[in-house]
Amino acid sequence: MAAKPVLYSYFRSSCSWRVRIALALKGIDYETKPVHLLQDGGEQNTDNYRELNPQCEVPTLEIDGQTMTQSMSIIEYLDETRGPPFLLPQGDPIKKQKVRAISQAIACGIQPIQNLRVLQYVGGEKKAEWGHYWIERGFKGLEQLLQGTAGRYCIGDEITMADVVLVPQVYNANRFKVDMSAFPTISRINAALLEVEAFKVASPSEQPDCPPELR
Numbered sequence: 001m002a003a004k005p006v007l008y009s010y011f012r013s014s015c016s017w018r019v020r021i022a023l024a025l026k027g028i029d030y031e032t033k034p035v036h037l038l039q040d041g042g043e044q045n046t047d048n049y050r051e052l053n054p055q056c057e058v059p060t061l062e063i064d065g066q067t068m069t070q071s072m073s074i075i076e077y078l079d080e081t082r083g084p085p086f087l088l089p090q091g092d093p094i095k096k097q098k099v100r101a102i103s104q105a106i107a108c109g110i111q112p113i114q115n116l117r118v119l120q121y122v123g124g125e126k127k128a129e130w131g132h133y134w135i136e137r138g139f140k141g142l143e144q145l146l147q148g149t150a151g152r153y154c155i156g157d158e159i160t161m162a163d164v165v166l167v168p169q170v171y172n173a174n175r176f177k178v179d180m181s182a183f184p185t186i187s188r189i190n191a192a193l194l195e196v197e198a199f200k201v202a203s204p205s206e207q208p209d210c211p212p213e214l215r
């Protein structure tokens with residue numbers, strides 16, 4: 001029997017959260033190994049973890065005898081090797097392009113500018129304003145893009161990779177006190193996704209490393 005996959009994860013890291021959603025949607029059972037990003041300078045920066053993930057980031061997924069990094073590549077791997085639901089539309093290159101465009105607008109264009117490393121570098125009092133500014137600015141374009149692609153979810157009525165990436169980013173927007181009433185399409189899709197079981201079980205509050213006061 002193949003070994004159970006192991007996910008190195010931090011409860012409110014958006015990139016870990018994306019992979020947790022994808023694993024849940026695919027019905028893949030796995031073990032969580034929490035990596036505390038803040039304690040003692042961050043467990044992700046230890047020599048042991050660096051051997052697994054030289055970029056010192058979460059998530060890392062051990063699956064199929066491989067050690068995988070980079071959430072978006074992991075999601076695509078799971079989509080290519082596991083059954084439905086498919087997170088990238090099959091046999092429809094135009095729809096697939098839309099999924100990738102929305103996904104990358106968030107995963108390349110918004111989240112990296114407000115991740116922990118960048119905020120630690122920005123430092124002190126500027127952190128909150130910095131995160132707020134980049135998420136709000138990114139959401140202005142995203143809202144307009146989604147008005148052209150959305151059905152119940154980001155692209156039509158099926159859950160795709162774009163939805164997997166959206167939910168953790170909206171959580172970050174709330175953390176940075178972005179006024180979500182300016183983004184009705186994003187808010188509506190997020191609310192619909194939060195009703196889906198795979199999104200519920202993957203949420204930060206359900207993770208073993210979530211502190212009791214945030215549950």
Ligand SMILES: O=C(O)/C=C\C(=O)CC(=O)CC(=O)O
Binds near residue numbers: 012015111114115116
């Ligand atoms: O608990 C913390 O404050 C530390 C880390 C995070 O939130 C995760 C991030 O770096 C942001 C992100 O993944 O988008």
